[in-house]
Amino acid sequence: MSLAPRAVLVHRTTEYEELLARHGTHGQAEFFLSSRGRSIQEVAERHHHTRRVLSEVAAAVPLRWRQTRVERADLDRFLFGPEDVVVVVGQDGLVANTAKYLTGQPVVGIDSDPGRNPGVLVRHRAPDTGRLLQAAAGPGGCTADELTMVEAVADDTQRLVALNEIYLGRPGHQTSRYRLGTEAAPDLAEAQASSGVLVGTGTGATGWLRSLWRERGGGPPLPAPAERRLIWYVREAWPSPATGTSLVEGTLTDAQRLRLTVESDRLVAFGDGMESDALELTWGQTVRLGVSDTCLRLLV
Structure with a gap:
């Protein structure tokens, strides 16, 4: 029964x-x-x-x-x-x-x-x-809309999904140090110092993600809520002899993943502003961000 x-x-x-x-x-x-x-x-x-x-x-x-x-x-x-x-x-x-x-x-x-x-x-x-x-x-x-979600998966199996965006950086948004690249081109990874990385969906394109998009004067077109495509931005990347600023924005489709390796004492990843429920990451850990297999089934 x-x-x-x-x-x-x-x-x-x-x-x-x-x-x-x-x-x-x-x-x-x-x-x-x-x-x-x-x-x-x-x-x-x-x-x-x-x-x-x-x-x-x-x-x-x-x-x-x-x-x-x-x-x-x-x-x-x-x-x-x-x-x-x-x-x-x-x-x-x-x-x-x-x-x-x-x-x-x-x-x-x-x-x-x-x-x-x-x-x-x-x-x-x-x-x-x-x-x-x-x-x-x-x-x-x-009848429901299948809204795309974003996920972050760490190398210790920690996993986080979000509907709008995932932020990865220092808890207080101070300078984060990490190595950033894509799985498709690992040899082109770049050491960076910034105030964090934001990866967002089409649903999130009406909020925090959109403010960054407008601040950059456009860039990659914003996805639709049900489109299986994400946009990512590096916030305030800082150039120095040891860090670069060539990888600061891009898009991710189903088969693509952004790869970030931590080079700071402690970074966190949290979704949709819920900082109290975050992934804890430390030196040498790697986290991959991309389109989640999970969707939000929102009734129309």
Whole structure:
């Protein structure tokens, strides 16, 4: 007998909840904000609205289904199952934060605050939840975009995937030292000193990756979200007698990998801004970056 589908509702703490956790009471949080020219009323109203949306989404889960909730900070400790349908209630960035922990489960993005979010990944509203869940678990499957992801694999088998981009460098973004090249041309690898390397997807081309692309005055064309092509940039490469700047940008397709060998005491690789969940790399270690076999199945 197969298990009933499980709806996993992913959310994050609101600004109001963070204020209460820091200051203890509503009154103390109100005083803190007022001393900085802000009103707690708007913050509290957004909190209550977000909680109502989350409750509406939970109520739309079919009765025969199982359901659970997971907060953003607990994602790295949560075990997703193959029968899960993941419902992300929040902002676009929360979908990216969740994607790295999935292995092909369908994802429904619910915009908790329409008008404040771009809605690129949280494409739906709370009243759509029931219909989307039934479609995701139906016999004919569901219509979903297969969004390309990027992966980093270290020589000690550590692996990291991300929906937008992977940053590799020093934890504080200070100068990183490493040797960079491609697997297709290992003899052309170059020793570099920079503030890190960024490898991103078409989904990430609306954020950090795009800012670098514009800063460089264009460069390789940005990929589409479902296109199996990545763009990479070296940030602020520093020329010296021992380091070069000839390899500072490029593209990677399915069969291509960027190869980086660490020549610093400690570098990290993290995805989509989640620095708390990073690969730890040290002297002599090699990490390869490229298109991941895993895609994000985002319902349209």
